[in-house]
Amino acid sequence: MMKRHVLTLATLFSLFALNVYAKITYTNISPVRIVWMSDESGKYVTNPNNLLADFSDQLSVSDDKYTGFMSSDTQQASILLDFGKEIYGGIKISSAIREYKNPVRLRIRFGESVTEAMSDIDILDNPANPTNEHSLRDFVISVPWLGSFQCGNSGFRFVRIDLLDKNLQYNLRNVSATSILRDVQEKGSFFSDNERINKIWETGAYTVKLNMQEYIWDGIKRDRLVWVGDMHPEVMTINSVFGENEVVYKSLDFARKDTPLPGWMNGMCSYSLWWIIIQRDLYMYQGNLDYLKNQREYLLKLVKQIDEKIDKNGVEQLDGTRFLDWPTSENNDVIHSGLQSLSFMAVNAALQIGEYLQDDSIQSIASNCVRRMRNVHIDSFNNSQAAALNILSGLSKNSKQDCNIILKNGLNGFSTFYGYYMLEALAQNGKYDEALDFISKYWGAMLDLGATTFWEDLKYSDVVNAGRIDEIVPESNYDIHSGGGAYCYKGLRLSLCHGWASGPTSWLTKHVLGVTPVEPGCRTLRIKPNLGSLKSVKGTFPTPYGVVSISCTKNDKGKVVSEVKAPDKVKIVMD
Numbered sequence: 001m002m003k004r005h006v007l008t009l010a011t012l013f014s015l016f017a018l019n020v021y022a023k024i025t026y027t028n029i030s031p032v033r034i035v036w037m038s039d040e041s042g043k044y045v046t047n048p049n050n051l052l053a054d055f056s057d058q059l060s061v062s063d064d065k066y067t068g069f070m071s072s073d074t075q076q077a078s079i080l081l082d083f084g085k086e087i088y089g090g091i092k093i094s095s096a097i098r099e100y101k102n103p104v105r106l107r108i109r110f111g112e113s114v115t116e117a118m119s120d121i122d123i124l125d126n127p128a129n130p131t132n133e134h135s136l137r138d139f140v141i142s143v144p145w146l147g148s149f150q151c152g153n154s155g156f157r158f159v160r161i162d163l164l165d166k167n168l169q170y171n172l173r174n175v176s177a178t179s180i181l182r183d184v185q186e187k188g189s190f191f192s193d194n195e196r197i198n199k200i201w202e203t204g205a206y207t208v209k210l211n212m213q214e215y216i217w218d219g220i221k222r223d224r225l226v227w228v229g230d231m232h233p234e235v236m237t238i239n240s241v242f243g244e245n246e247v248v249y250k251s252l253d254f255a256r257k258d259t260p261l262p263g264w265m266n267g268m269c270s271y272s273l274w275w276i277i278i279q280r281d282l283y284m285y286q287g288n289l290d291y292l293k294n295q296r297e298y299l300l301k302l303v304k305q306i307d308e309k310i311d312k313n314g315v316e317q318l319d320g321t322r323f324l325d326w327p328t329s330e331n332n333d334v335i336h337s338g339l340q341s342l343s344f345m346a347v348n349a350a351l352q353i354g355e356y357l358q359d360d361s362i363q364s365i366a367s368n369c370v371r372r373m374r375n376v377h378i379d380s381f382n383n384s385q386a387a388a389l390n391i392l393s394g395l396s397k398n399s400k401q402d403c404n405i406i407l408k409n410g411l412n413g414f415s416t417f418y419g420y421y422m423l424e425a426l427a428q429n430g431k432y433d434e435a436l437d438f439i440s441k442y443w444g445a446m447l448d449l450g451a452t453t454f455w456e457d458l459k460y461s462d463v464v465n466a467g468r469i470d471e472i473v474p475e476s477n478y479d480i481h482s483g484g485g486a487y488c489y490k491g492l493r494l495s496l497c498h499g500w501a502s503g504p505t506s507w508l509t510k511h512v513l514g515v516t517p518v519e520p521g522c523r524t525l526r527i528k529p530n531l532g533s534l535k536s537v538k539g540t541f542p543t544p545y546g547v548v549s550i551s552c553t554k555n556d557k558g559k560v561v562s563e564v565k566a567p568d569k570v571k572i573v574m575d
Contacts, residue, residue, distance in 0.1 A: 090152015155220030204505030219495035243542030287521015420503025454501035
């Protein structure tokens with residue numbers, strides 16, 4: 001029988017008040033600079049700075065403030081524009097009046113880096129080259145005699161335009177980018193006395209905001225898919241910055257509907273485990289019991305499936321694709337270690353959900369699984385990812401030793417995805433200064449190289465002698481975009497706006513600002529600031545009942561003095 005879910009008018013109004021249902025906004029953005037032109041003499045590209053001037057978005061027959069593109073048999077006009085920051089969307093090209101009235105062909109190339117916008121797609125499908133497989137980033141269009149043409153969409157910051165037709169003049173009046181963003185208010189904030197750390201928090205928030213499109217995507221250039229493991233850091237960032245939002249529920253429901261059991265989400269057993277963990281964490285932050293109830297039937301069957309894959313000795317035997325993150329993807333011992341911890345985390349989350357739902361069936365299966373698994377000793381194999389999960393799951397027999405593995409390995413083998421869990425593990429061992437140092441060096445390195453969003457991958461050793469992504473890389477420098485990446489994201493296929501890299505944003509809110517939900521829906525919050533080497537921090541945190549404001553400062557004796565303002569329905573516990 002088909003179930004009908006009816007939203008009352010009062011419920012709808014409350015959802016709108018919470019900003020759960022938000023519209024998509026379209027904003028025109030002008031280029032901020034010209035990075036490169038094919039002809040510096042001014043013969044083939046005239047008046048290029050007109051493209052940086054204000055434009056009313058209305059063409060006129062008397063308007064002569066255009067940029068002239070000329071071509072010959074051997075020379076073509078080309079220009080590379082910088083829109084100042086990574087955006088998701090397309091471009092609008094406006095053509096001024098000209099003598100030649102037939103349509104003119106232009107080649108358009110989007111790039112998340114200058115190198116990508118200046119590159120060609122390899123006809124041999126070299127995996128290190130950029131592609132058109134998820135979004136068109138290199139294509140030919142025809143533009144009208146006097147009019148505008150819109151094209152896209154992709155993730156980009158840079159656009160190269162080439163005039164393809166020969167022996168003519170084309171008058172380019174304006175190029176604007178159309179930014180497509182979910183219209184959500186940033187209710188959460190973070191400000192400390194360290195501007196580099198502040199910028200990292202903001203960049204993580206912006207990275208996820210760009211990926212909050214029809215669904216929560218992993219990246220806006222590639223893959224533009226709902227990858228459930230990637231969603232955990234993204235959802236935690238959304239909880240800390242934007243609060244409750246329908247795109248989270250929509251994406252989790254999509255993953256469930258797209259994965260009939262006994263399948264694993266995205267084909268990966270670990271991603272179904274993350275789905276359970278996300279459900280628990282989401283309920284703790286947002287307290288939407290009706291939504292959680294709707295997951296009950298699927299969750300029960302999924303927990304049974306996991307239980308069947310845990311042997312009588314409590315050892316995981318999960319099938320499907322066995323994956324944690326890319327740097328560990330070729331080490332079966334580490335994968336088993338991580339999946340053991342992750343399975344334990346998931347069944348514990350399921351047990352909590354069963355308690356929230358007062359569901360005896362879920363609680364019985366999950367508790368039985370927890371009982372079998374809790375005393376299984378697992379080795380971290382000197383690997384930071386495995387050590388982090390070992391600590392977070394509570395299975396670590398020596399948390400200090402596992403923490404030292406993370407510290408000893410440092411940024412070697414770090415990933416923008418699981419780096420978040422390494423930070424969480426360090427915090428659990430009180431290593432706040434060390435975690436802040438990792439954040440400043442690793443995520444800060446991307447900012448130093450010109451990033452305005454965080455990347456799918458960064459091999460920290462590649463930072464040495466790397467050129468900036470917002471410049472043409474000199475031959476004496478390493479091109480970190482075309483030369484970086486690995487596995488399925490080699491070279492320019494690498495996404496430079498990837499939501500799983502936003503971990504520091506929620507980490508800073510949780511551990512430095514010190515905000516942790518104690519009761520579902522943030523009815524009770526624990527405030528325990530950990531400033532480490534910072535002298536002061538202040539910020540806001542969104543709850544279903546309103547925004548909590550926190551201000552913390554170290555006094556002359558090094559003691560942290562805090563001031564907290566919270567809505568009446570939120571109980572604050574200072575720790």
